[in-house]
Amino acid sequence: ISSGLCFLLGIHFPLRGPDYHSLWATQQGADQVAAGKEIAAPALPPAKAGMDEKIEIARHPDGGASSTAHAALAAARQNGKAVRVADRLSDPHPIIAGWLANRREAIAMGRLVYDNWPNRPVRGAPFTPIERRRLRILDTLFKALEAEKIVVAETDRHGPVARCGQDEITFQLRPRLKEVRQLLTAEERPWHGSGKQYRRELVETDVLVFEIKRWLPGDLPRVWQDGRKGMIEDRVGDILATLLAAFPMMAAAREEAEERQRLRETEERRRQILAQELKLDRDRFRCFLEQAGRWREAELARDFLMALRTAIPDSSLEIGGRPAAEWLEWAQAHVQAHDPLTQNSSAVFQSIAEVTERTYCDR
Numbered sequence: 001i002s003s004g005l006c007f008l009l010g011i012h013f014p015l016r017g018p019d020y021h022s023l024w025a026t027q028q029g030a031d032q033v034a035a036g037k038e039i040a041a042p043a044l045p046p047a048k049a050g051m052d053e054k055i056e057i058a059r060h061p062d063g064g065a066s067s068t069a070h071a072a073l074a075a076a077r078q079n080g081k082a083v084r085v086a087d088r089l090s091d092p093h094p095i096i097a098g099w100l101a102n103r104r105e106a107i108a109m110g111r112l113v114y115d116n117w118p119n120r121p122v123r124g125a126p127f128t129p130i131e132r133r134r135l136r137i138l139d140t141l142f143k144a145l146e147a148e149k150i151v152v153a154e155t156d157r158h159g160p161v162a163r164c165g166q167d168e169i170t171f172q173l174r175p176r177l178k179e180v181r182q183l184l185t186a187e188e189r190p191w192h193g194s195g196k197q198y199r200r201e202l203v204e205t206d207v208l209v210f211e212i213k214r215w216l217p218g219d220l221p222r223v224w225q226d227g228r229k230g231m232i233e234d235r236v237g238d239i240l241a242t243l244l245a246a247f248p249m250m251a252a253a254r255e256e257a258e259e260r261q262r263l264r265e266t267e268e269r270r271r272q273i274l275a276q277e278l279k280l281d282r283d284r285f286r287c288f289l290e291q292a293g294r295w296r297e298a299e300l301a302r303d304f305l306m307a308l309r310t311a312i313p314d315s316s317l318e319i320g321g322r323p324a325a326e327w328l329e330w331a332q333a334h335v336q337a338h339d340p341l342t343q344n345s346s347a348v349f350q351s352i353a354e355v356t357e358r359t360y361c362d363r
Helices: 003-009 020-034 067-079 094-109 129-147 232-311 324-338 346-353
Strands: 112-115 120-123 151-154 160-164 167-183 198-212 223-225
Touching: 067 232, 094 112, 094 129, 094 151, 129 151, 129 160, 129 167, 129 198, 129 232, 160 232, 167 232, 198 232, 223 232, 232 324, 232 346
Parallel strands: none
Antiparallel strands: 112 120, 151 160, 160 167, 167 198, 198 223
């Protein structure tokens, strides 16, 4: 049981980390037992109000999958065929056959092969028993997937991937690694710190772990391994059912995501169109105000021109090389051109109708 679950349920539990007082108390208790003395056990704190004395914790049979995923798994198990891993590898799947051929070639040529699990190149050697187990399991799974119209291929890192339509699931079957200390050889000691006698190294165990390398909808299980519940060979049917259940759920999730994206894009286009319409409306009213301003300016200029005519009694008076009458005609022509109502009042709205989103680019 995890400390997090204990915390949620209000169950007292020891703190993590090196508790030296607890270690001292443990040693003291061991001494008391050895001396035949009774050990005084401290009382646990009282339970929270409303907390039951008995709490039953049960693991979900499908690793906590949702009800939808549970139903999909049940349907996949019911509709699927029984899967059995053969004791010998015969008529291997093309991908498995390619791996076998590459290893034979590496052994014949003395070439290094890349070991994915310790993440290092090693000398090509015959497959170990755990590797042959892995090949038999994958061969069975590949053939079972293709029997269900699922395409099996390799990724660019030579890992298997299952594809159905637009969706794909990358997975791997690998030995579980453990860290061990290896005694340094005489050649290795100069490359390590002084006084260091060991180096840490990852080594393979006999435990196989099947892991799906991506998120699955509905909290479908993603990891299986050898253990008390059985070997991976006994779980291939569950793995196959999970993959078959995952693809329709992935397709539905992808289609829902695409629909949400389509709705977002539609809403964004609607907002953009509305913003463009609002800007165009503001720009047209801006043009209307400019026309009104020109009309006001023309009225002011017309009144000023009339005052000038009154103030200049002699229109033949030469000003700047031109007679005053010519200057007055020049001003009259510009006033007429500046006034938007001089020729046709409908031209005002025609100019407003010709405004586009590019007419005013200053904002």
